[in-house]
Amino acid sequence: MTVDDRFVRDFREGQEEPLGTRNEIITGPVSEWATDFSHLEPEWAADPYPIQDDLRGRCPIAHTERFGGGWLPTRYEDVAAIAYDTEHFSSRAIIMSNYRPPRDIAPVGAVPPISSDPPFHHDARKLLLPAFTKKEVAKREEAARAFCHSLIDGFEGAEIVDAARDYAQHIPMRVIADMLGFPPEDGPRFREFVEHALEGVNLPPEQRVANMGELFDYLLEQIRDHVAAPRDDLTTYLIDAELYGRKLDPSHVAGTMALLLIAGIDTTWSAIGASLWHLAKTPADRDRLVAEPELLPTAMEELLRAYAPVTMARLVKEDMHWRGVDMKADDWVLLSFPAANRDPAQFDRPGEVVIDREINRHAAFGLGIHRCVGSHLARMELRVALEVWLERVPVFGLADPSTVAWAPGQVRGPRTLPLRIG
Amino acid sequence: MKVQIDPERCQGHGRCYDLSPDLFTEDDEGYGRVAGDGLVPEGGERAARVAASNCPEKAIVLVEEA
Numbered sequence: 500m501t502v503d504d505r506f507v508r509d510f511r512e513g514q515e516e517p518l519g520t521r522n523e524i525i526t527g528p529v530s531e532w533a534t535d536f537s538h539l540e541p542e543w544a545a546d547p548y549p550i551q552d553d554l555r556g557r558c559p560i561a562h563t564e565r566f567g568g569g570w571l572p573t574r575y576e577d578v579a580a581i582a583y584d585t586e587h588f589s590s591r592a593i594i595m596s597n598y599r600p601p602r603d604i605a606p607v608g609a610v611p612p613i614s615s616d617p618p619f620h621h622d623a624r625k626l627l628l629p630a631f632t633k634k635e636v637a638k639r640e641e642a643a644r645a646f647c648h649s650l651i652d653g654f655e656g657a658e659i660v661d662a663a664r665d666y667a668q669h670i671p672m673r674v675i676a677d678m679l680g681f682p683p684e685d686g687p688r689f690r691e692f693v694e695h696a697l698e699g700v701n702l703p704p705e706q707r708v709a710n711m712g713e714l715f716d717y718l719l720e721q722i723r724d725h726v727a728a729p730r731d732d733l734t735t736y737l738i739d740a741e742l743y744g745r746k747l748d749p750s751h752v753a754g755t756m757a758l759l760l761i762a763g764i765d766t767t768w769s770a771i772g773a774s775l776w777h778l779a780k781t782p783a784d785r786d787r788l789v790a791e792p793e794l795l796p797t798a799m800e801e802l803l804r805a806y807a808p809v810t811m812a813r814l815v816k817e818d819m820h821w822r823g824v825d826m827k828a829d830d831w832v833l834l835s836f837p838a839a840n841r842d843p844a845q846f847d848r849p850g851e852v853v854i855d856r857e858i859n860r861h862a863a864f865g866l867g868i869h870r871c872v873g874s875h876l877a878r879m880e881l882r883v884a885l886e887v888w889l890e891r892v893p894v895f896g897l898a899d900p901s902t903v904a905w906a907p908g909q910v911r912g913p914r915t916l917p918l919r920i921g
Numbered sequence: 922m923k924v925q926i927d928p929e930r931c932q933g934h935g936r937c938y939d940l941s942p943d944l945f946t947e948d949d950e951g952y953g954r955v956a957g958d959g960l961v962p963e964g965g966e967r968a969a970r971v972a973a974s975n976c977p978e979k980a981i982v983l984v985e986e987a
């Protein structure tokens with residue numbers, strides 16, 4: 500056997516700084532949401548739903564000049580059509596920012612498969628699917644449950660705990676670190692990487708490049724460690740995986756690991772946090788779930804619908820007239836699954852949380868070919884996190900609603916959530 | 922009644938095999954599969970409708986028998 504020397508050199512050496520285009524960064528209060536929207540302003544972070552509902556009623560495909568130009572559809576029908584239409588909309592960038600990667604980065608993109616377009620997308624995705632089936636993730640349930648209990652053991656004696664920081668956050672970090680085979684104590688470092696990627700969108704480019712560099716330094720360290728000592732985990736699986744008869748490019752291995760870290764943590768943390776926030780301020784729902792734990796899987800889907808944490812983005816491929824608006828090549832489209840999930844044309848009483856809603860065709864995990872690869876894992880984590888919490892802490896409420904803080908940007912959930920539990 | 926899954930539409934959300942495990946299972950990649958011959962046993966119509974109306978991709982086809 501030959502030595503695997505793909506990771507001896509840093510794969511970034513000799514690579515040109517990617518070209519692509521940068522635009523002027525515009526921040527500050529939004530004057531008019533239909534023509535100047537920004538998902539990074541505090542008003543949106545605090546409560547985006549009234550803004551989305553208003554737009555759906557009067558301007559269902561809103562526009563902004565920020566981020567170099569972009570669109571915001573708020574109807575389910577339009578969001579679904581874009582998710583399905585990979586011919587006119589590219590995933591080569593999926594975070595709406597002030598930088599557009601060059602066109603020739605498609606169809607692979609920096610972080611396959613989420614950044615990939617057909618036909619490459621399918622093959623990159625296929626590599627991951629077997630590791631993330633419902634059956635496969637069920638093997639992690641017991642460990643996840645024990646970990647949730649240990650977090651709650653740590654609340655002993657406390658009257659107020661921060662459910663986002665001291666509970667929700669740790670669960671997906673531990674699960675994905677275990678799956679990738681990273682040291683569990685590295686959790687706090689992952690948190691930094693996630694924040695940088697998703698919340699640092701308006702930082703200066705040099706800072707963004709430096710932040711990204713730190714993440715890849717860390718991944719390369721882990722990869723080298725696994726090349727030296729292979730084990731039964733996802734990192735070794737990706738190092739050994741083959742596509743088109745060859746091992747993966749080092750940048751594909753590292754990019755996919757980065758994606759799993761970033762896509763798996765913030766999102767699930769947000770879903771657990773938003774669910775606990777809802778239950779803390781809605782004692783009737785909380786009491787019903789404590790009394791009827793078998794309702795939890797149904798309630799969970801409703802919480803995912805109403806507080807869908809994830810919004811994606813696409814880039815328009817070519818100039819075109821689309822459902823009444825003139826889209827230009829390289830315009831952004833902010834693909835708001837949260838807005839789609841509250842469209843009255845699709846759901847009865849969309850603004851209400853109906854915890855026993857039986858028909859719930861929500862799009863929290865996306866639609867079409869990019870359907871969240873981690874959805875079965877995320878559902879397992881969310882269910883276990885809520886089961887353990889409700890079993891151990893059946894009575895809780897918001898300590899002070901004014902101190903709850905929500906993450907800005909495309910992954911939205913509570914980042915500070917003080918709950919009274921004593 | 923019979924259930925079918927349109928493989929062109931199914932993306933493996935798994936709502937069908939979560940909600941109606943007697944009628945649906947998953948394959949090795951998480952895509953939905955009809956269990957057995959897809960014939961819905963007496964009393965199973967409701968489970969079939971619940972699965973179909975929760976599939977985000979509208980991939981489940983219910984074939985009513987004449």
Ligand code: HEM
Binds near residue numbers: 762869
């Ligand atoms: C509640 C938690 C989560 C939510 C709401 C969520 C949501 C989403 C959404 C909406 C997409 C579609 C992206 C698009 O259309 O561009 C997506 C893709 C993806 N998610 Fe998740 N996600 C969650 C948790 C996870 C977890 C735990 C993992 C894995 C560890 C994960 C891994 C992925 C991957 C790999 C993709 C890309 C799939 C592809 O492009 O084919 N996600 N997620």
Ligand code: HEM
Binds near residue numbers: 594600697708750762
């Ligand atoms: C091989 C992997 C990667 C490389 C070489 C890379 C490199 C870069 C570079 C050079 C930029 C330009 C910075 C700027 O001008 O603002 C950038 C932007 C960005 N990167 Fe990465 N990155 C990689 C993976 C990732 C991952 C895993 C994520 C998170 C999922 C991510 C998220 C972002 C975001 C949000 C931006 C801002 C602009 C955009 O999304 O297009 N990148 N990256």
Ligand code: SF4
Binds near residue numbers: 931934951952981
């Ligand atoms: S719910 Fe629909 S998309 Fe999901 S596995 Fe079943 S048939 Fe496929």
